[in-house]
Amino acid sequence: MTPEQMLDVAVEQARKGLAEGGIPIGAALFRDTGELLGAGHNRRVQNDDPSIHAETDAFRAAGRQRGYRSTIMVTTLSPCWYCSGLVRQFNIGAVVIGEARTFSGGHDWLSEHGVAVTLLDDKRCVAMMEDFIADRPELWAEDIGE
């Protein structure tokens, strides 16, 4: 699977979240063989739960794994510090990011710590977040602790 194909799964998740009235960020955890381990999206609004970002939802959906070095976290948006910390702690080997224009989290820090980071600058992802931030600035600020 190409990074673009993996991103499609995360974009589908983000759209699902948006359709549910939530924050449109999606993620998926793959093996480097292309096997999908888990996918998810931000659930702050839907579950009234501030701890479920897209990446933590995908990580949870993948269940308990013994070792993440050969996994790839794919996310529609640059991972915040919380989600970057997840990637670093569990030694997730690679991160594929839809875009980092509307928000830039810890992806450079991950790069410095040996994570293979691919930034795609995907137009769908940028447009989805731009629209969301314009529509719901307070909700977005809440989600990133600002």
Place this chain on the structure above:
Amino acid sequence: MTPEQMLDVAVEQARKGLAEGGIPIGAALFRDTGELLGAGHNRRVQNDDPSIHAETDAFRAAGRQRGYRSTIMVTTLSPCWYCSGLVRQFNIGAVVIGEARTFSGGHDWLSEHGVAVTLLDDKRCVAMMEDFIADRPELWAEDIGE
């Protein structure tokens, strides 16, 4: 409330987790006024969920909050990168740590980024983790991605 009194709440959570057959790490989120917002413990085993560390469980239990600057995250063990990232992203103002002998996560990094860190070196916390790591080394390695 003193840091030691707040730590007691986290220790009680860790013991609850241990009694459930889980990993004995507990946490609690307080306002700096002493109000308890939420408490929790690691639930990897109990919920079969790798995303629930003690700190993320306490954060979730506190529900959606608008601003964390005046909150204190109290945890029995030095927060791993995942939980340190949570603290940094949400601008949690202070962290009280039971011990950092058996595991050292991102607390120095948090300190560098303006979080007020108090390390108590609590004997109960050290003993609980030493016993757990000796009993269940594989489970502990899984929980910290090693």
